[in-house]
Amino acid sequence: MTIDTSKLPPELLADMQAAMPVFWGNPQWTDAAEVQTVVEGRGISLADVREAQGRFERFAPLLARLFPELQGSAGRIESALLVAPGMQRAIGLSREQGALWIKADHSLPVAGSIKARGGIHEVLEFTESLALDNGLVTRDSDYSVLAGAPARALFGRYQVAVGSTGNLGLSIGVMASALGFRAAVHMSSDAKEWKKARLRARGVEVVEHTGDYAAAVAAGRREADADPHCYFVDDERSMSLMLGYSAAALHLRDQIEAAGLRVDAAHPLFVYLPCGVGGAPAGIAFGLRQLYGPHVYPFFAEPTQSPCFLVEMLAPGASVYDIGLTNRTEADGLAVPQASELAAQAMRPLLGGVFTVADDTLFADLHRVRESEDLRIEPSAAAGFSGPRMLTGTAAGRAWLRQNNLEARMPDATHLVWTTGGLFVPAEEYARFAERGAALAG
């Protein structure tokens, strides 16, 4: 599409087009206690977040049976909340600016990334509706029966399909095939070989497309439309995905309490979320806003070559290509040219802002978090670590803090960086990432 760039802030646009890291504070962010969130004509609220959480709980006994790695958590797919003093020093965030914490979704079992939340939720929602419609369970049943022959015979007649840069395909493919569905993942040319191999090893059909991520989604959607027994997970417009992500907020609140952290007017919570299409970060930001009101400030992190959510905020409907960017980045989980409109709608009044990160910085931070905290993450998952730096260390970030009267609160602030993937990155590949990062971090 052609966009009227004369309406965009000229300096910001020039920096984005030069692939320089930028910070954008959202002028539409609101401190209202109650914000109505309406996406595609449907109002969503805390009740929807709880509904998603309830679905994960109903399926937990079944998941504990299907996945040995979930026995220890009784079928719960969750990650730790970690204080990160070493990484705080490594990124140069002074104590006067608050405390650095990490939400360790890079270690989420089954999927190895944040997609375990949204992707698995959508497969479970589809599974549940099939099981209910066919009288296999009621909502009060023990869902372990869905591991039995009658359920598997039913599921085997259906296909679950998805278009993915990799991680979403991993979560959906692995869960769908474990439940007994046929599973197909449409992948773009930039998807990593090891992700394709992992899926094929689980009996998932991998369909490769020569174009980018959006092209893979479109192709998958077309094939699914032609087949009534095919359920297509649509990353660009899925409410179920977004609500699956939102459920993370409820468990995180328990962890925040257990850690003795406070979130209120005197103790702001800044959350830094790597963003692809925007479904994952928007879902989590929405969930947190339901719990913490205007005391939570979500910021989205994007690669300098793929700032699709920022482009969407500035020029609705536009893609990163429309401003001359390439969408080429090593952060394959974030290599998305166009944002989800659904996520953008939900975020307009709730989003603190967006910042962009150069690939070299991703690798340097990937190295730093291994050195300082012994955590192994993938490049996409390192994007959030630039957040505290961009918010407190750039003129645009400081101006935003000033406008929102946050400067005096910073010593009592919590900076929560969401590390979104990495568990299943093969050792040799990780070693290459870390080596590249070590050279850059100096």
Ligand SMILES: *Cc1c(COP(=O)(O)O)cnc(C)c1O
């Ligand atoms: C998918 C993904 C994200 C972002 O999720 P979106 O819903 O695409 O915005 C972030 N980090 C990693 C590692 C991912 O795989």
